[in-house]
Amino acid sequence: MKKMCVVLEDREVRDNPFTPEIFRIVRRYPLTNDVNFYQARPVDVEEALKFDYKPGQFIMMSLMGEGEAPFCLSSTPSRPGMVELCIRNVGTLTSSLHGIKENETVGIRGPYGNGFPIDKMLGKDILIVAGGLGAAPLRSLLLYVLDNRDQFGKLTYLHGARLPGEMLFREEFVQLKDREDLNCLLAVDKDDTGKWPYKVGVVTELFKDLGPVDGKNTFGIVCGPPAMYRFVMPHMVKLGIPKHQILMTLERRMKCGVGKCGHCAIEYLYTCIDGPVFSYWDVLHMKEIIGRGVSDKTVA
Amino acid sequence: MMILKMKKEDLSTFLDAVKEWGELWGPTKKDGKVSFSKVDSLSQMDLKATRTIIPPKKFLYPPRFTMFDFDENGYVERTGDVPKRILFGIHPCDIHGVVIMDKLFLETYNDPYYRERREKTLLLGHSCIPDDKCMCTATGTDFIAEGFDLFFTDLKMSYLVWVGSTKGHDLIRLKPELFSRALDKNDILNYTEYRKWKNTQYKTNLDFTGMPDIFELGYSSPVWDKLAEKCLSCGQCSMVCPTCNCYNVVDEVELGSIEGTRERFWDSCMFREYSLVAGGHNFRDKRADRLRLWYTHKLQAYIGEFGKPACVGCGRCVATCPVDINVVTVSQALKEQEVGK
Numbered sequence: 001m002k003k004m005c006v007v008l009e010d011r012e013v014r015d016n017p018f019t020p021e022i023f024r025i026v027r028r029y030p031l032t033n034d035v036n037f038y039q040a041r042p043v044d045v046e047e048a049l050k051f052d053y054k055p056g057q058f059i060m061m062s063l064m065g066e067g068e069a070p071f072c073l074s075s076t077p078s079r080p081g082m083v084e085l086c087i088r089n090v091g092t093l094t095s096s097l098h099g100i101k102e103n104e105t106v107g108i109r110g111p112y113g114n115g116f117p118i119d120k121m122l123g124k125d126i127l128i129v130a131g132g133l134g135a136a137p138l139r140s141l142l143l144y145v146l147d148n149r150d151q152f153g154k155l156t157y158l159h160g161a162r163l164p165g166e167m168l169f170r171e172e173f174v175q176l177k178d179r180e181d182l183n184c185l186l187a188v189d190k191d192d193t194g195k196w197p198y199k200v201g202v203v204t205e206l207f208k209d210l211g212p213v214d215g216k217n218t219f220g221i222v223c224g225p226p227a228m229y230r231f232v233m234p235h236m237v238k239l240g241i242p243k244h245q246i247l248m249t250l251e252r253r254m255k256c257g258v259g260k261c262g263h264c265a266i267e268y269l270y271t272c273i274d275g276p277v278f279s280y281w282d283v284l285h286m287k288e289i290i291g292r293g294v295s296d297k298t299v300a
Numbered sequence: 301m302m303i304l305k306m307k308k309e310d311l312s313t314f315l316d317a318v319k320e321w322g323e324l325w326g327p328t329k330k331d332g333k334v335s336f337s338k339v340d341s342l343s344q345m346d347l348k349a350t351r352t353i354i355p356p357k358k359f360l361y362p363p364r365f366t367m368f369d370f371d372e373n374g375y376v377e378r379t380g381d382v383p384k385r386i387l388f389g390i391h392p393c394d395i396h397g398v399v400i401m402d403k404l405f406l407e408t409y410n411d412p413y414y415r416e417r418r419e420k421t422l423l424l425g426h427s428c429i430p431d432d433k434c435m436c437t438a439t440g441t442d443f444i445a446e447g448f449d450l451f452f453t454d455l456k457m458s459y460l461v462w463v464g465s466t467k468g469h470d471l472i473r474l475k476p477e478l479f480s481r482a483l484d485k486n487d488i489l490n491y492t493e494y495r496k497w498k499n500t501q502y503k504t505n506l507d508f509t510g511m512p513d514i515f516e517l518g519y520s521s522p523v524w525d526k527l528a529e530k531c532l533s534c535g536q537c538s539m540v541c542p543t544c545n546c547y548n549v550v551d552e553v554e555l556g557s558i559e560g561t562r563e564r565f566w567d568s569c570m571f572r573e574y575s576l577v578a579g580g581h582n583f584r585d586k587r588a589d590r591l592r593l594w595y596t597h598k599l600q601a602y603i604g605e606f607g608k609p610a611c612v613g614c615g616r617c618v619a620t621c622p623v624d625i626n627v628v629t630v631s632q633a634l635k636e637q638e639v640g641k
Binding site: 015016017018019020022062064065066067068069088090091093094107226251252253255256258259260261262263265267268273287288 | 375379405577581601602
């Protein structure tokens with residue numbers, strides 16, 4: 001019998017979600033003694049104009065030979081062409097990133113993650129609570145709301161840092177206090193300078209200065225060190241904000257950013273594609289989100 | 301689905317013919333251990349063998365490979381160097397494992413490394429003889445309806461051949477004279493007989509019903525700490541599990557050069573560094589937390605999302621774990637709130 005032809009298709013090599021795009025560092029300066037600020041833009045101008053993201057999303061940043069890690073974006077998509085990042089010198093990759101100079105290049109791919117549910121937040125009051133480096137992702141949302149001010153209700157920004165010298169974007173936030181279309185409250189745990197003109201105390205102290213809050217009509221957004229959630233959550237709940245409107249953005253180890261490598265798994269969710277923004281309700285019914293004990297004690 | 305019939309003695313001829321498409325790999329036995337090896341003909345394979353040490357995921361997703369070559373000009377993906385392979389003799393549980401991997405690697409963001417290997421690897425399944433460690437009836441993976449290119453069911457005198465893909469059909473068309481569409485009453489009776497016989501072969505009586513609830517109820521159970529006292533965090537369970545997909549990525553550079561490669565290799569959530577982030581915070585510092593993640597993922601989380609466990613019942617964790625922690629002992633410990641010896 002005649003042998004029939006074989007049609008075993010071979011397709012071409014296609015798009016690779018793991019390929020980093022080359023970005024140039026256009027500005028770099030220290031925000032505190034261990035946190036640097038970076039502005040980066042794609043070397044390819046076409047790419048720079050196309051690069052879009054949502055507040056709360058993150059990118060994977062590579063330094064050749066050093067590896068790759070996830071970083072949140074501190075900039076707002078309402079000011080396009082550039083991304084901004086705050087990077088603390090705490091690990092192998094971040095210490096190498098600290099050595100990088102302006103005009104040098106890095107690899108960036110993304111954006112990834114769900115980001116903040118902006119469509120649901122439109123028209124609502126926004127209460128942002130940032131602790132320490134938690135200001136990095138929340139600045140993206142804050143600037144986005146400021147740039148689209150008429151699309152949202154009342155805007156309140158609470159920010160706590162350990163010391164005045166450790167407050168990220170200190171000058172920027174101090175200037176925001178002059179604006180009348182938001183309530184910006186700043187606090188430091190301790191004032192080692194003797195010159196801090198605002199609140200001295202933990203971030204939850206700022207809740208006393210809030211004034212009336214229309215809880216049902218408010219989205220509360222929290223980001224900070226894991227321990228902070230334990231203290232902030234009861235305040236948010238007491239204000240009457242529904243648990244699904246209390247949001248937080250989480251940090252996890254990640255090697256892919258696209259739901260493949262497994263490291264950021266929390267029960268059946270991946271922080272990289274189902275998060276990094278989760279609601280307080282997620283925290284209550286998924287014990288692993290901010291650690292054992294935390295959710296148990298704050299069940300009420 | 302198209303089901304064809306082939307004479308038992310024609311298998312050898314058929315496998316010789318399909319080598320035209322790519323390398324032929326099949327289960328071989330050496331020193332009592334079974335693994336997939338590159339073979340020249342059917343005679344080198346052991347089709348009665350049970351599970352291989354490592355599941356066929358290693359062909360679709362190698363233990364270590366290069367993702368990118370990089371230099372000052374940027375990152376260049378390393379693809380195209382994958383040989384075409386035909387894997388013969390894969391059992392239903394392992395094909396179920398591949399189907400789960402497909403969902404993970406090919407949905408949402410499509411992984412080009414997995415996709416290339418998947419496209420260049422044809423899966424030719426073969427019916428199996430369950431042993432005392434098999435538990436695929438509990439996981440619903442004792443038979444398979446998708447994910448393969450061809451599937452051969454051994455009915456003593458003949459094979460029934462399920463054609464699962466166009467590529468599988470292309471292979472049939474290399475030797476169409478060996479296959480017949482004419483199935484008769486006896487074929488149906490023989491197949492029914494085979495299924496009945498297979499069902500009598502299982503020795504492990506396992507029931508995963510209600511596992512998601514039992515995991516939820518047992519989240520803070522001391523059973524986890526007791527299991528953790530035994531666990532060595534060696535990660536072998538992840539290496540041998542057909543549905544463990546976790547990986548790590550590192551850059552490797554030549555000393556004093558900017559040129560290098562980005563390497564991807566298997567990781568395990570049993571390792572301490574798995575959930576460690578920069579600055580030293582470890583989300584799963586305790587071994588009990590890591591152990592719970594592994595089993596929660598297979599027997600609770602995946603069921604919650606896809607309605608069936610991410611365990612395919614292959615029995616490899618049962619055969620491999622040096623301290624007897626596996627899906628059987630863990631689910632029993634949780635149900636009975638007691639850890640066996």
